[in-house]
Amino acid sequence: MISTGYRCPWYDGGADDTSESLPGTTNQKIIPSRSTNVTAPGELLAKRRISDDAAGYRILLELLAEHGDSPESPIPVAIETSRGLLVAALRTGRRRVFAINPLAASRYRDRHGVSxxxxxxxxxxxxxxxxRTDMAVHRPLPxxxxxxxxxxxxxxxxxxxxWNRQQIGNQIRSLLREYYPAALDAFLAKQGGLAREEARIILAKAPTPTEASRLSLSQLRSVLKRAGRVRGIEEEADRLRGVLRAEYAHQPAAVEDAFGKQLLALLKQLEAACQASExxxxxxxACFREHPDAEILLSFPGLGVQFAARVLAETGDDxxxxxxxxxLKAYAGSAPITRASGKKHYVGRRMVKNNRLHHASYLWAFSSLRSSPGAQAHYRHRRDLGDWHAQAQRHLFxxxxxxxxxxxxxxxxxDEQRAFNSPVSSSTAAAA
Known part of the structure; x- marks a missing residue:
């Protein structure tokens, strides 16, 4: 669906906006598009249903050209998604494209009818x-x-x-709790948990506790070497052998074998997810380090390449x-939001935000506590004022x-000194 307002703003309903979806999820569909053109007083000039492909885009351009569209003065377009091939085609040249949040569009719909x-x-x-009426309060795509x-x-x-790797790891952990508690005791306490390469290899070699109890020290040492371990191999092999041969409750043999086959299937998914992540x-x-903003982003405490790339991905370089x-703070969800009506006044955290940037920013703030004395002092000051951990961390980022x-x-x-030069942070850092 495509629509136009003053000078033909257009709308495409070929895909739903996913900016407020859960992390790692998408909600997209492709349907024929409806195009509509109205004048400044609100008079309908033209409407046309187009497809979400090159042919539909050509039809759209022809319809726009009939109503005054030109390279020097392109007609702005309103659309409910910020991605896709149609959006990429519309953004060529000087045309302004406005991605209207579906929730906002729903609220506007109530202005024209209560049914x-x-x-x-x-x-x-x-x-x-x-x-046509509120273009000034909406931002075009950057x-x-x-x-x-x-x-x-x-x-x-x-x-x-x-996120996919973590989700599969959680499924494996739940499965192991059903029949293989020795594996949980052996690997969960280690950094990386079940996603560690040595854990994946051992579980693939011995998918049931009965098979794991038969692993010899030489086999465990071989697995650890294959996983890339170079130090403490003997000690780790002894520890794993003791854990895997300890006394645990067991499922019946046939049921245990069935669980083992399910584990092997999940391990294949986990292996693919780990490889994709790496x-x-x-x-x-490689791509991020070539960007002109990379040096500035990496100069911030707590920002490694992956976190910095996520921040740049969501904020852009416009x-x-x-x-x-x-x-920027409102977009990331760190700035509070005020709801006031009469004598009621409430200040709370912002729920409508860029979820990916919000997630990355929390991890960034947490990482900066170790590498920045000023960030640590600011966080401690907020905790001393009565903030909970999440509140102090949100205030920091x-x-x-x-x-x-x-x-x-x-x-x-x-610059650490200029960034945290308040008397509170300076005195706290000096005391530490």
């Missing part, structure tokens, strides 16, 4: 009128460079691979995207985002 009816043509008219968009693709894919991490590293640091906005705008590196 809650819904249709493609009606939604197209709603988006057309959004740009003019990010191709390099930044490529980093966004890789960083989001790597983040999805990590390959995408290497691709992110320096006109946010008018000030407050816009709110401040870090403000500093990031300043450094990117001024093209300067992070």
């Amino acid at each position: 809650r009816k819904k249709s493609d043509l009606g939604d197209a008219l709603v988006l057309a009128n959004i740009l 003019a990010d460079s191709d390099q930044a968009q490529a980093i966004a693709v890789l960083a989001r894919a790597q983040q999805d691979a990590v 390959d995408l991490a290497e691709a992110v590293d 320096r006109d995207r946010f008018a000030d640091a407050r816009g 709110n401040r870090l985002l403000g500093q990031l906005f300043h450094c990117l705008q001024k093209r300067v590196l992070f």
Whole structure:
């Protein structure tokens, strides 16, 4: 579906916006598109149903050209998604494309009728009128460079691979709890848990506790060497042998064998997820380091290549995207939101936000506590004022985002002394 407002703003309902979806999930569909064009007073000029492909895009361009579209003065477009081939085609040249959140479009729909009816043509008219009347309060899609968009693709894919790996690891842990508690005792206490290469190899070699109890010291040493371990092999082999041969409750032999086959199937998925995560991490590293903003982002405490790439992927490199640091903070969900009505006044955390940036920012703030005395002092000060851990951490990354906005705008590196020069942080850091 496509729609136009003043100077033909257009809308495409070919895919749902997923900016507020759960991490690692998508919700996309492709349907024929409806195009509508209205004048400044709201008069309908044209409507057309197009397909979400090259032929549909050509039809759209012809329809736009009939109503005054030109390379020098392109007609803006309203659309309910920020990605896809149609969006990429629309963003060529100087055309402004407005990605309207479906929730906002739903609220606008209620302005035109209280019956809650819904249709493609009606939604197209709603988006057309959004740009006709309220274009100034909506931001067009940022003019990010191709390099930044490529980093966004890789960083989001790597983040999805990590989430997928964790999800499969959780399934394996739940399965092992049913019949193989020795494996949990052997590997969960180690960093990486069941995703460790040595854990995957041992579980693939001995998918049942009966088979694991038969593993010899030489076999365990061989597995540890194959997993890349070079130190403490003898001690670790002895520990694993003792854990795997300890006394545990057992399922019947046939049931245990069935569980073992299920484990092998999940291990294949986990192996693929781990390999995908590693390959995408290497691709992110290579692509991100070539970006002009990489040096500035990596100068911040707690930001490694992967976290920095995720931050760049969600904020982009269009320096006109946010008018000030407050816009960036609101986009990340770190700035509080106020709800006031009469004598009621409530200030709380922001629920509508970029979930990927919000997730990365929390990890960034947590990592900065070890590498930045100023960040640690700021966090301790907030805890002393009565903030919970999550509140203090959100307050810290709110401040870090403000500093990031300043450094990117001024093209300067992070400076610990200038970033945390308040009397509170200075005195706390000196006392530590």
